[in-house]
Structures are given as C-alpha cells and as structure tokens.
Amino acid sequence: MTNEQTIRTTCPYCGVGCGVLVRTGDGIEVAPDPEHPANLGRLCSKGSALAETVGVQGRLFQPLIDGQPAGWDEALDRVATKLRETIERHGPDSVAFYVSGQLLTEDYYAANKLMKGWIGSANIDTNSRLCMSSAVAAYKRAFGTDTVPCSYEDLERAKLVVLAGSNAAWCHPVLYQRLVKARREHPDLRVVLIDPRRTASADIADLHLPIRPGTDGWLWNGLLVQLAERGEGNPLYLQFVEGSEEALAAARESSPNIDTVARICGLEPERVAEFYDLWCRTERVVSVFSQGMNQSTSGTDKDNALINCHLYTGRIGRPGMGPFSFTGQPNAMGGREVGGLANQLAAHLELDNPEHRRLVQDFWQSPRIAERPGLKAAEMFQAVREGRIKALWIMATNPAVSLPDADTVRQALAECEFLVVSDCTHPTDTTRLADVVFAAQTWGEKDGMVTNSERRISRQRAFMAAPGEARPDWWIIAQVAQRMGFEQGFDWQSEADVFREHARLSAFRPEVERDFDLGALAEISDVQYRDWTPKQWPLPAERPEGTPRLFGDGQFWSDSGKARMLPITPRGPARATSEEYPLVLNTGRVRDHWHTMTRTGKSPRLSGHVVEPYAELHPDDARAAGIEEGMLVRVTGARGHIIVRARLSDNQQPGSVFVPMHWNDQFSHGSYVNRLFPVATDPVSGQPEFKHNPVRVEPWQAGWYGFLLSRREVDLSHATYWAKSRGKGIWRYEIAGSEPVKDWARCAREVLCTESCGVNWIEFYDAGRRTYRAARLEEGRLESCIFIGPSHELPPRDWLIAIFEQDEIDEATRRSLLTGKPGAGQEDAGRIVCSCFGVGLNTIRKAILEQGLTTPEAIGERLRAGTNCGSCVPELRSIIEQTLAEQSEA
Ligand code: SF4
Numbered sequence: 001m002t003n004e005q006t007i008r009t010t011c012p013y014c015g016v017g018c019g020v021l022v023r024t025g026d027g028i029e030v031a032p033d034p035e036h037p038a039n040l041g042r043l044c045s046k047g048s049a050l051a052e053t054v055g056v057q058g059r060l061f062q063p064l065i066d067g068q069p070a071g072w073d074e075a076l077d078r079v080a081t082k083l084r085e086t087i088e089r090h091g092p093d094s095v096a097f098y099v100s101g102q103l104l105t106e107d108y109y110a111a112n113k114l115m116k117g118w119i120g121s122a123n124i125d126t127n128s129r130l131c132m133s134s135a136v137a138a139y140k141r142a143f144g145t146d147t148v149p150c151s152y153e154d155l156e157r158a159k160l161v162v163l164a165g166s167n168a169a170w171c172h173p174v175l176y177q178r179l180v181k182a183r184r185e186h187p188d189l190r191v192v193l194i195d196p197r198r199t200a201s202a203d204i205a206d207l208h209l210p211i212r213p214g215t216d217g218w219l220w221n222g223l224l225v226q227l228a229e230r231g232e233g234n235p236l237y238l239q240f241v242e243g244s245e246e247a248l249a250a251a252r253e254s255s256p257n258i259d260t261v262a263r264i265c266g267l268e269p270e271r272v273a274e275f276y277d278l279w280c281r282t283e284r285v286v287s288v289f290s291q292g293m294n295q296s297t298s299g300t301d302k303d304n305a306l307i308n309c310h311l312y313t314g315r316i317g318r319p320g321m322g323p324f325s326f327t328g329q330p331n332a333m334g335g336r337e338v339g340g341l342a343n344q345l346a347a348h349l350e351l352d353n354p355e356h357r358r359l360v361q362d363f364w365q366s367p368r369i370a371e372r373p374g375l376k377a378a379e380m381f382q383a384v385r386e387g388r389i390k391a392l393w394i395m396a397t398n399p400a401v402s403l404p405d406a407d408t409v410r411q412a413l414a415e416c417e418f419l420v421v422s423d424c425t426h427p428t429d430t431t432r433l434a435d436v437v438f439a440a441q442t443w444g445e446k447d448g449m450v451t452n453s454e455r456r457i458s459r460q461r462a463f464m465a466a467p468g469e470a471r472p473d474w475w476i477i478a479q480v481a482q483r484m485g486f487e488q489g490f491d492w493q494s495e496a497d498v499f500r501e502h503a504r505l506s507a508f509r510p511e512v513e514r515d516f517d518l519g520a521l522a523e524i525s526d527v528q529y530r531d532w533t534p535k536q537w538p539l540p541a542e543r544p545e546g547t548p549r550l551f552g553d554g555q556f557w558s559d560s561g562k563a564r565m566l567p568i569t570p571r572g573p574a575r576a577t578s579e580e581y582p583l584v585l586n587t588g589r590v591r592d593h594w595h596t597m598t599r600t601g602k603s604p605r606l607s608g609h610v611v612e613p614y615a616e617l618h619p620d621d622a623r624a625a626g627i628e629e630g631m632l633v634r635v636t637g638a639r640g641h642i643i644v645r646a647r648l649s650d651n652q653q654p655g656s657v658f659v660p661m662h663w664n665d666q667f668s669h670g671s672y673v674n675r676l677f678p679v680a681t682d683p684v685s686g687q688p689e690f691k692h693n694p695v696r697v698e699p700w701q702a703g704w705y706g707f708l709l710s711r712r713e714v715d716l717s718h719a720t721y722w723a724k725s726r727g728k729g730i731w732r733y734e735i736a737g738s739e740p741v742k743d744w745a746r747c748a749r750e751v752l753c754t755e756s757c758g759v760n761w762i763e764f765y766d767a768g769r770r771t772y773r774a775a776r777l778e779e780g781r782l783e784s785c786i787f788i789g790p791s792h793e794l795p796p797r798d799w800l801i802a803i804f805e806q807d808e809i810d811e812a813t814r815r816s817l818l819t820g821k822p823g824a825g826q827e828d829a830g831r832i833v834c835s836c837f838g839v840g841l842n843t844i845r846k847a848i849l850e851q852g853l854t855t856p857e858a859i860g861e862r863l864r865a866g867t868n869c870g871s872c873v874p875e876l877r878s879i880i881e882q883t884l885a886e887q888s889e890a
Pocket of ligand 1: 016
C-alpha cells in the first residue's frame with residue numbers, strides 16, 4: 001500500500017455510520033467526509049480521535065492456541081477438527097457462534113452461511129441482540145418485515161422530534177448535531193426527550209419528561225387514546241392497517257386518561273398533556289427510539305406502542321415522519337440483512353417458512369438448512385453453562401463484559417469444552433478464556449460493507465497493512481469451513497465475491513416477495529465494489545439509486561399485506577425495588593467511550609473525559625446513604641457488587657442510579673457493571689434488561705485513597721480498587737485499598753521502581769496527616785509520581801500530568817510535587833471537557849467567571865471548546881449554568 005493517499009471509509013463505532021476521510025503519509029489523519037450523506041462533514045469526539053486508536057499496542061499478531069503463538073494452519077485445523085468432531089458426536093446444535101455488529105456484512109454473511117446452511121443449526125446470535133433486537137421484533141410485528149422506514153433527513157424535515165430512551169447527544173452524536181442545526185435553522189422544530197435521566201440530550205429539548213423507569217408503554221398507549229379522542233386517526237391510511245380497534249381497546253384499558261398516565265409514569269399531568277398536544281397537532285413527527293426502550297423485559301411491546309401511534313395517524317413513509325430506531329453498532333443493520341440473529345434466515349427470509357428455507361438452501365446448494373430458530377444470546381450462554389453447547393466460537397465481541405450476569409458467563413466460558421475467539425485485541429476479558437484465538441483484522445485493515453441506521457450501505461476500506469498475520473474474518477470462517485469439508489460453498493477469493501453472493505441471494509426467486517432486495521448489485525464488478533458510494537436499500541434492479549423511505553404507499557410484507565397495530569398491555573419491570581435494594585440501576589454509555597473500551601481506551605483524548613467507572617446518584621439519595629461526591633461506593637445487586645466512584649447530580653431522579661457499561665478487567669478491578677444484572681429478557685425479542693435492576697449503594701470504607709501517574713504501565717494487583725486511563729505519554733491510575741499500609745516508601749518503590757540506576761526519588765511522608773507523596777525522576781524528567789492519603793480528597797491531577805511534558809524539572813516544580821499544589825505559573829486545567837482541543841473544566845470555569853462568558857458560543861470563541869465536533873456543547877451549557885449559580889450564591 002502506497003503512502004500519501006486519502007481513503008474514504010466509515011467510522012467503526014455507532015450506527016450513525018459516518019463517512020471518514022483517512023489521510024496516510026507520515027502519520028494517519030482522520031477528517032469527516034463532507035460527501036457522505038450520513039454526516040455531511042461532521043464527526044463526533046470518538047470519530048475525530050480515530051487516528052489515536054490504530055496503533056499496534058494490544059494487537060494480536062498471530063493465532064494463539066492455549067495462550068501460545070501458533071501458525072494459521074495449526075489453529076484453523078484445530079478449530080475445524082474440533083467443530084467437526086463435536087457435531088459428529090453431539091449433533092449440530094452442540095456448537096454455536098456468537099457474532100457481532102462490529103463485523104462487516106461479508107463476515108456476517110459467511111458466518112451465517114456456515115452455521116445455518118452447512119452445520120445445519122441456527123445457533124448463531126449476535127451482540128446486536130443486546131441493543132436493538134426489540135426494535136427488530138417490533139418492526140416485524142408491525143410491518144411484517146424488519147425494516148426501518150425513515151431517513152436521517154427526516155430529522156431535519158420534521159416539526160417534532162421525540163427522543164424516547166435515546167441519549168443521542170452521546171450515543172448518536174452526529175445525528176444529534178444534525179438536529180441541533182435543524183433546530184437553529186427552523187425555530188418551529190420542537191424536540192421532546194423522554195428519559196428518566198436528564199441527559200445531555202435535554203440541552204435541546206423543549207420538553208423533558210423524566211419518566212419513571214420502565215413505564216414507557218403506559219405513556220405511548222395514552223398517546224394513542226388521545227389521538228383517537230381528538231380524531232387524529234387517518235382513515236385513508238388505516239385502510240392499510242389492521243388491529244387498530246384492539247390496540248385502542250388495550251390502550252384505553254391501561255391509559256384511559258392523562259391523570260392515570262401521569263400517576264403511573266411519575267410525571268406532572270401538565271407535562272404529559274403538553275407532550276400529547278404537541279404530538280397530536282404535528283403532522284411531521286419523528287419518534288426516535290433506542291436502547292432506553294429496547295433494553296427491557298417489555299421492550300418489544302414498548303416499541304410497538306410507539307409504532308402504533310404512527311400507523312394510526314399514517315405518519316410514516318413520508319418526509320419528516322416515522323418511527324425511527326437508532327441502532328447502536330456500525331453494522332447491526334448488516335447483521336439483520338444477512339440473518340445474523342438466531343431467529344432469522346438470510347436476506348430477510350424466515351426460518352419458520354419452508355418455502356423460504358428451500359429458497360436459501362437451493363441458492364446455497366447447501367447440504368442442509370437449519371429448520372428451527374437457534375438460541376438467542378442469553379439462552380446460548382445458559383446452554384454453554386449447562387454443557388449443551390460444547391463448542392462456541394465468539395467473533396469480534398467481549399461477552400465476558402457485555403452480557404448480563406457476567407460472572408456466570410465467565411464461568412461458563414471457562415468451563416466450555418472448546419472456546420474459540422476471533423479478535424484483533426488480546427488480552428480481553430473474553431480472549432483470556434479461549435482455547436484458540438484467531439488474529440482478526442480490524443478497522444483500517446480490512447474491506448467490506450456496513451449498513452447504518454437509515455439502511456444506507458457504505459464501504460469500509462483498508463488504508464493500512466494489517467500487522468503480523470492478522471486476517472479478515474470472512475477468510476477465517478471460509479478457511480475453517482473448507483477444512484471441515486465444505487469446500488464448495490466457501491471458495492470466495494475476495495470480499496467482493498462474498499458481497500455479490502449476498503446481493504444475488506436477496507434477488508433470487510423474486511416471486512418469493514421480500515423487501516430486502518439488492519438486485520441492482522447482483523452483478524457488481526470488483527471495480528464498482530471498490531468505488532461504491534453509499535446508498536439506501538432496497539436496491540432492486542429497477543431502482544439502483546436506492547430507497548429513502550418505505551410504507552408511505554401502504555404496502556407491507558405481512559401475510560395480509562397490511563400493517564398491524566398491536567394491542568399492548570404494558571408490564572412493569574421484571575424486578576421491583578425492595579428495602580434491601582431500594583435504587584433502580586440504569587446503565588448506558590459515556591460520551592467518549594465505546595463498548596468495552598478495547599479501541600477508545602487507547603486514545604488519550606478520549607480517556608480524559610471520564611477516567612474511571614462511576615455511579616451517578618441524586619444528592620438526596622447520596623445524603624441519605626452518607627455518600628459524598630468523589631467517594632468510592634459499593635453498588636450491590638442480587639448477583640454481586642462493584643466498587644466505583646460516586647458522582648452526585650440532580651440530573652438523576654431520586655431512587656435511580658446510573659453506572660456506565662464500558663469498564664472491564666483491563667481498565668479497572670472488577671467494575672464491569674453487568675455482573676450485577678440477573679438474566680431477564682423480553683419474551684418476544686430475547687433482548688436482556690439493562691435499564692432496571694434493583695441495587696443498593698453504600699460508602700465503601702477505604703483504608704486509603706491514592707493516584708499514580710506513570711510513563712510505564714504498572715502492576716497494581718494488590719490494590720483493592722484501581723482504574724487506569726491513558727494520558728498523553730502516561731498512564732493514570734486511581735487507586736485505593738482497604739487495609740492501611742505500614743511502610744509507604746517501601747510499597748511505592750515496589751510498585752514503581754524495579755531498578756534504581758539513574759533514578760532519583762523524592763518523597764515526603766506526613767505521619768500526622770497520613771499522607772505520602774513521591775516522585776521518580778529519570779534524567780531530570782518526571783517518570784512517575786504517587787499521592788496517597790486517608791481521604792478521597794487528593795491533589796488535582798491535571799497540572800501534574802502537564803509536568804510529564806517537561807524535559808527537565810526545575811526546583812520549583814520539585815517543591816510542587818512534594819506539596820501537591822501547583823506552583824506559580826502552573827495552572828490546573830481540570831478534567832477534560834472538550835476532548836478535541838483538550839480544554840479542561842477549570843479553564844472553562846475561570847473563563848466564565850473572569851471574562852463573563854455566558855454561552856457555549858462565547859466559550860468556543862475564546863477557548864475553541866465545542867467548535868469542532870460539538871459533542872461537549874451540552875456539557876458547556878451546564879458548566880455555565882452551574883458556575884453562574886455558584887457565583888450568585890457566593
Ligand atoms: Fe462515529 Fe461519532 Fe459518527 Fe457515530 S456519530 S459513526 S461514533 S463519528
């Protein structure tokens with residue numbers, strides 16, 4: 001691959017699917033693609049920092065067998081032999097694949113074909129089960145097919161956008177930015193946020209409904225009742241819809257009037273009335289729904305209650321309207337197209353339809369075809385635990401962190417007879433348990449297609465050589481298949497070969513009608529595949545330009561050809577709070593991290609915003625439990641406990657606590673929050689609950705608190721609590737222990753100093769205050785420093801981090817290191833708020849107070865914060881509010 005080139009590709013993080021321009025040369029530079037229709041020249045903080053994540057640190061260069069490096073032939077043979085033997089001995093259902101929305105469509109297609117067509121089981125499921133399978137099931141029930149009807153452009157053409165269980169500002173930031181711009185340009189556009197938390201997305205909301213967790217079904221049913229009472233049913237469109245009477249009857253049963261809804265949902269009746277009024281009188285309304293709705297034991301019903309309102313009013317399939325599921329992962333949609341879920345067949349065909357099964361088997365010319373749905377994610381790991389699944393192949397995902405009841409999952413994986421993991425990174429909490437690890441290529445190294453939340457198919461393109469012997473996932477799967485004796489179906493020579501086959505299958509036997517049709521791409525040439533520009537499916541042969549919207553014409557894919565409104569009887573959460581567990585635990589993302597941090601954890605820019613796992617509580621709950629800001633707390637649920645930092649915020653409603661989902665054993669000590677969740681799933685979609693788990697939160701009595709900054713990674717396994725994050729050229733560790741240490745100097749030297757030549761120690765121990773500080777200097781530069789004390793109130797870290805950039809430490813700085821206070825000329829910028837320009841909290845607060853800045857725009861002008869990706873703008877606004885409020889109180 002030549003240097004000095006610009007490659008068009010797509011971001012590997014969320015389902016927005018932004019276009020990225022990557023310039024290679026001396027280094028790698030990432031810029032937004034102004035021509036990609038998803039982002040039109042924008043990227044969020046994660047996309048902007050992609051260049052920091054492509055290094056080889058933590059990469060897996062070759063396969064591993066039993067933890068030892070191995071050749072490809074040996075590893076592939078081992079896996080093929082073991083899968084074949086297991087199937088021969090125990091049958092096809094004794095093996096399973098657990099795949100991922102991170103895979104490219106070609107990888108997904110290959111895995112699904114091997115499992116359903118050649119092994120003959122449907123035991124393949126994907127981590128997308130955890131984020132949007134309720135949306136899939138709801139669309140399928142309503143439209144007869146799993147199809148998102150909208151386009152991103154509809155957000156800009158709407159007059160009302162409802163964000164239901166969606167913190168788009170952090171989870172789909174570029175769509176949020178498009179909404180911000182639309183609102184600026186069209187002042188009559190209204191935004192409503194429905195979320196128990198006051199998230200960053202509330203920044204642009206005209207109305208925030210802080211709904212009681214788990215009560216969305218009542219709210220949407222109440223809207224349907226109001227629509228009927230105000231005569232907003234669309235008789236023309238209702239010709240294409242069945243079930244409206246039953247749906248209305250169920251809605252009237254649960255949500256007869258505004259007062260009832262308000263009482264059940266914990267909302268003020270006036271606010272509910274305001275929402276209903278807005279929705280009822282606005283024709284162009286987009287209702288966005290996401291994980292806050294989906295990740296629930298009644299997620300499918302909640303989603304259908306929302307879709308019912310759009311079907312009833314005919315507000316679907318036309319510009320500026322529709323029920324719009326935002327998907328979490330970059331290729332969750334691609335997985336849906338190839339049948340990556342255990343209850344789907346390829347190309348939107350159905351497993352339980354004999355004609356569909358015959359079609360796929362005939363196309364594949366496969367020896368067999370799965371005849372019944374396989375195990376969904378949670379069931380699959382239960383089967384591993386019970387020994388029913390004896391060989392499991394996990395691809396591009398980290399279920400030891402991301403599944404509910406994560407400790408039981410770990411135990412199941414450890415005991416699984418044969419565990420294979422394909423990953424680009426090692427170790428992860430999952431690869432550590434594998435018998436064989438395949439070294440997979442990752443973003444920037446491999447080629448293929450992805451589909452975003454608006455059905456837009458885009459290319460990911462390689463722009464750098466893969467390190468070591470890493471290989472693309474589709475190739476690994478094809479090699480295993482061939483070595484299992486399935487040469488004929490897996491002899492592709494390139495990604496383009498796989499994609500052509502996928503497109504041909506979608507158009508095979510057109511008399512079997514389905515909406516997923518890539519007929520226009522059935523003969524796509526290698527050059528066309530290379531140069532592909534993003535388009536939205538369906539892409540039938542007669543409409544190669546693609547399809548922005550569906551269902552405006554009233555054509556659906558159910559047996560009757562009509563849409564279906566579902567009668568929804570709302571159900572509360574599976575587990576109620578109790579005296580023992582009085583708070584509701586809700587989980588989700590932070591702004592700058594992605595999934596289990598295997599990529600974003602490499603970026604200093606992204607790691608500075610939130611440096612450790614935390615529990616956010618309402619101040620009233622904290623006060624009642626004796627918890628202060630910055631303390632370490634123990635969060636305990638029925639399945640275990642974690643220790644995390646306490647954050648107090650009235651953005652959290654009383655009775656609730658929020659803990660982010662990202663941290664794992666590589667970045668903290670046992671703080672993966674999903675270990676607290678028992679398995680509880682939606683009965684229709686199989687999606688696990690991640691938004692409602694009863695817990696209690698109490699102070700964790702630490703014997704000491706500390707932090708450590710070091711140019712080298714250090715082993716802190718003896719600390720009861722540790723969390724690490726990457727800074728520019730350094731590692732930052734927050735640490736704490738339960739037992740006081742007798743000899744701090746000795747302990748610090750054991751951790752920090754393995755050899756002493758050329759090392760200059762400076763240290764100070766205050767026996768009265770029980771504080772210890774030490775710094776280790778090498779050739780005049782700060783190499784590491786450690787601060788310990790009896791309380792969580794320790795010196796600020798950020799000015800210390802800046803000292804690591806000095807080539808030589810002067811005397812004043814040495815003194816500062818020991819006093820723990822910045823000296824003259826050393827400013828503490830505070831925790832990073834704007835990761836694009838590295839602007840810290842203290843710098844922003846100082847500018848607000850000293851320069852009288854009162855808007856994010858003014859801060860942007862002075863400090864640049866918020867002027868690149870805009871992801872921090874909501875936080876800037878809340879810092880302004882808080883700083884000015886504190887000033888007026890002082
Ligand atoms: Fe990537 Fe951000 Fe775009 Fe999502 S919104 S695809 S994370 S740049």
